[in-house]
Amino acid sequence: MNEELQSHRLPTLPYTRFAVIGAGAWGTALASVAAQAGHQVRLLARDPEVAEAINRTSRNPRYLDDVPLPAGLQATTDAAEALVGADVVLFVVPSVATRAMARQVRPLIPAGTPVAVCTKGIEPSSGMLMSQVVADELRDARVGAISGPTFARETALGHYTAATVAFDFTHADRLAPHDSPAARLALSMSTGFFKTYISDDLVGVEIGGAVKNVVAIACGMMTGAGFAENTRAALITRGMDEMKQLAEALGGRRETVTGLAGAGDLTLTCSSRTSRNMSLGVQLGQGIPREKCFDGKPVVVEGEVNAVSIVDLARRLNVSIPICETVYSILHEGADIGQAFGDLWTRPIQGEPRALDIRLSNPAQARQLVMDGRGT
Ligand SMILES: NC(=O)C1=CN([C@@H]2O[C@H](COP(=O)(O)OP(=O)(O)OC[C@H]3O[C@@H](n4cnc5c(N)ncnc54)[C@H](O)[C@@H]3O)[C@@H](O)[C@H]2O)C=CC1
Numbered sequence: 012m013n014e015e016l017q018s019h020r021l022p023t024l025p026y027t028r029f030a031v032i033g034a035g036a037w038g039t040a041l042a043s044v045a046a047q048a049g050h051q052v053r054l055l056a057r058d059p060e061v062a063e064a065i066n067r068t069s070r071n072p073r074y075l076d077d078v079p080l081p082a083g084l085q086a087t088t089d090a091a092e093a094l095v096g097a098d099v100v101l102f103v104v105p106s107v108a109t110r111a112m113a114r115q116v117r118p119l120i121p122a123g124t125p126v127a128v129c130t131k132g133i134e135p136s137s138g139m140l141m142s143q144v145v146a147d148e149l150r151d152a153r154v155g156a157i158s159g160p161t162f163a164r165e166t167a168l169g170h171y172t173a174a175t176v177a178f179d180f181t182h183a184d185r186l187a188p189h190d191s192p193a194a195r196l197a198l199s200m201s202t203g204f205f206k207t208y209i210s211d212d213l214v215g216v217e218i219g220g221a222v223k224n225v226v227a228i229a230c231g232m233m234t235g236a237g238f239a240e241n242t243r244a245a246l247i248t249r250g251m252d253e254m255k256q257l258a259e260a261l262g263g264r265r266e267t268v269t270g271l272a273g274a275g276d277l278t279l280t281c282s283s284r285t286s287r288n289m290s291l292g293v294q295l296g297q298g299i300p301r302e303k304c305f306d307g308k309p310v311v312v313e314g315e316v317n318a319v320s321i322v323d324l325a326r327r328l329n330v331s332i333p334i335c336e337t338v339y340s341i342l343h344e345g346a347d348i349g350q351a352f353g354d355l356w357t358r359p360i361q362g363e364p365r366a367l368d369i370r371l372s373n374p375a376q377a378r379q380l381v382m383d384g385r386g387t
């Protein structure tokens with residue numbers, strides 16, 4: 012347990028009855044972690060065949076089919092059965108399905124129940140973070156998030172993994188942080204291989220998870236198109252700056268973005284083709300038409316959908332996020348990859364950090380000055 016929390020007189024009580032909504036790769040992996048921590052876990056699947064197979068074979072035949080699942084994990088397609096008696100709920104459906112799913116299970120979640128959203132994204136049109144979408148539907152629940160650098164397969168296989176559990180802290184949470192939903196859920200999910208950290212900056216945590224997917228597509232595109240490692244390092248670093256700007260504009264903290272859910276997830280996702288976002292970018296960079304990517308199979312690529320909502324949100328907030336804008340222009344406006352990345356590199360020179368308020372003319376103009384003999 013966190014040392015600071017240990018110093019409190021009262022022990023933190025773990026949650027022990029989990030309902031996990033969504034039996035995809037990540038829902039299955041998180042259900043597995045919770046079951047390995049010794050909890051009762053009910054996993055809500057859409058497909059009866061998946062639920063039946065999990066219960067019969069302790070494997071999810073559709074996702075992570077080679078990973079054995081622990082005892083104590085029961086799957087069902089009946090939302091009422093999944094949620095009855097649950098003292099904590101994890102929401103793990105794709106961002107496009109989150110609101111409808113929250114609305115569907117609303118009557119089954121008692122007031123005050125902690126709900127952690129493990130989906131990464133921002134809702135189009137409303138610009139809401141996933142926790143805000145769920146809170147909008149479940150008005151009486153305590154809604155937070157779990158996020159970090161966590162490939163589902165590696166997590167389910169028991170590789171050392173770390174993630175952040177974030178909830179906004181109420182006045183009562185500040186008086187008794189050991190008893191806050193964040194602390195209780197972090198303790199409940201903590202196993203010998205799954206390490207949790209606690210945050211009270213839900214906005215910062217969720218912005219990291221949403222924006223890193225778009226930056227990963229950018230890194231994939233440049234890899235597929237044959238750009239070099241220098242380019243990727245620049246995109247990761249400047250992508251983190253875009254996260255910081257956006258988080259701050261929404262009331263989050265810049266330093267949260269340097270944590271697991273920001274820098275951590277950005278590093279993971281932008282470095283590996285295991286990432287569906289990075290992988291989509293690589294395929295597009297190689298010139299594969301979108302409909303032929305992933306051999307034409309439907310795959311959840313959150314950054315593709317969320318490039319739209321993130322760019323829209325940033326424009327409304329007047330925040331400059333040129334890397335996300337570049338990805339958006341390629342994915343949704345048909346821009347050419349080589350041209351769009353080239354344009355990114357000829358943007359005006361600015362301070363790093365942006366607080367150093369300098370903005371010089373376009374580098375092309377500087378070259379012209381040299382050619383005109385007007386340098387010193
Ligand atoms: N796979 C991973 O390594 C990680 C994924 N995440 C996030 O978790 C979320 C879910 O991703 P995955 O589990 O990987 O996706 P997935 O593709 O493995 O599974 C998606 C699940 O959602 C269900 N689903 C799809 N559309 C639905 C709808 N309209 N209504 C209800 N259920 C629906 C599917 O049946 C499936 O069970 C995403 O936001 C992703 O960014 C976060 C961390 C790691």
Ligand SMILES: O=C(CO)COP(=O)(O)O
Pocket residue numbers: 131159160161162163224227276279280285286287288289311312313
């Ligand atoms: O969020 C993830 C790892 O933290 C999974 O990334 P992808 O959705 O790109 O596969």
